[in-house]
Each structure stands twice: as structure tokens, then as C-alpha cells.
Amino acid sequence: MFNKKAVILVVEDSALIRMSAVDLVLSAGYEALEARDADEAIRILEARADIDLVFTDVQMSGTMDGIKLAHYIRDQWPPVKLIVASGQAIIEDSTLPTGSRFFAKPYEDHAIADAIARMLSSP
Template structure:
């Protein structure tokens, strides 16, 4: 958080859901970046060193889903916090990297905002 504002990358293939998540991130006072799939998210992570948290969907087209993406991020960028959401998959915490949080869709905006705040304050 170099400029005092946390940077959150939203990874979601549905444009409508992604726009809602971006609005949620911005209304919570954070800078929002967006990607429509894991490959795009990785390109963004490789190009920026200021991303504090990734908020990703599970089911996405491309080379990896949100679960694989979260494990890849944890191994390559360990300090980045992770929130994973899905409308279909009910995940066990054990299938996600340590320290990640899972939310079922539809999720409550307040629950997500509170999780982001808690995770980011834990830095």
C-alpha cells in the first residue's frame, strides 16, 4: 500500500458480476483493477508490484480456474491476500491456500468488504 490505498484485483469472467465487484471494492475505499480470467490476472500481477489482494471467481474460462489461480498466486506472490467466490462450487477451506477466504455467491457486499478490511489490516 504505497499510496495509502490498498490495490485489489478482481478476477471474474462475467462482466456484470465483475462490474458489481469493482463498485464494491471502490466503495470500500480501495483501488480496483480487473481481469476477466486467470491469464489476464497473472499478466497484471507480473506488471504491478502494488497488488495487495486478489478477489477471484472459481469457474472461469482459460488455462486455470480460480482455485488453481489462488494456489499459483500464493506460491509466486506469497504476501498477496486471497478471497475466492463461487456460485456453484462449495469449497472446503483445505482446497484453498492457507489464509484464503471463501464466499458462496450470491455474497453479501458487507461480508466481502469486512473480509477485505480484516485481511488488509493483517499486513
């Protein structure tokens, strides 16, 4: 039986950091999609039903930041897992949707890869 690769959407406005995060996702064995901001991320989520996890930055240009995006995703696509990262602020878990994980930047790649694996293996 063929196992589908999990699909992870990386949302990051910095091209360099986005490329690095996409590389992390690919090297961990997942399919990676990318968006420059929340608006693009929402368009991708609306167009595809196979996204398993969104890995988003907090501070970005556009109509909403990563925290608002995380709450929007939780409301619209409840099964999608969420990882939120920020280099500017430490985000309290209580400000994120239930089940989300927060990582301060700079994060360690293996910590993100481990979190993705754990989150995708839980119902």
C-alpha cells in the first residue's frame, strides 16, 4: 500500500527563511508548499484539500499575522495541525488555537521536524 506524503504549507514573508523552512520540510520527508503571507496561504488552503500542517511565522505583511492566520485555519480547517514561529515575540500557548505548537526563532531544525512528526502521528 502506498503511503501519501504529508503536505506541509510553510507561510513566511522572508524568502531566505521560507526557503530554509521548505528545505527542512523536504529533508524530513514531507511535501512542501509555500506562501509569502496569510492571504496567499488561505488561497492555497481553499484550493487544496490535502494540507496536513501549516508552519507559519507570526510577523508578516498582508491582512493578518500568523496568530490570526492560525485561528482562521483552526476555524475553517479544524483537522489542519499548526506550528507557529517568531523571532520577535514569545507567544503564550493561550493565545494560539488548541493543539498548536510555538517555536522561538532561531529554532533548531530537528526540533521542528520532531514536532511535525509527533503532530502528524496524533489524531
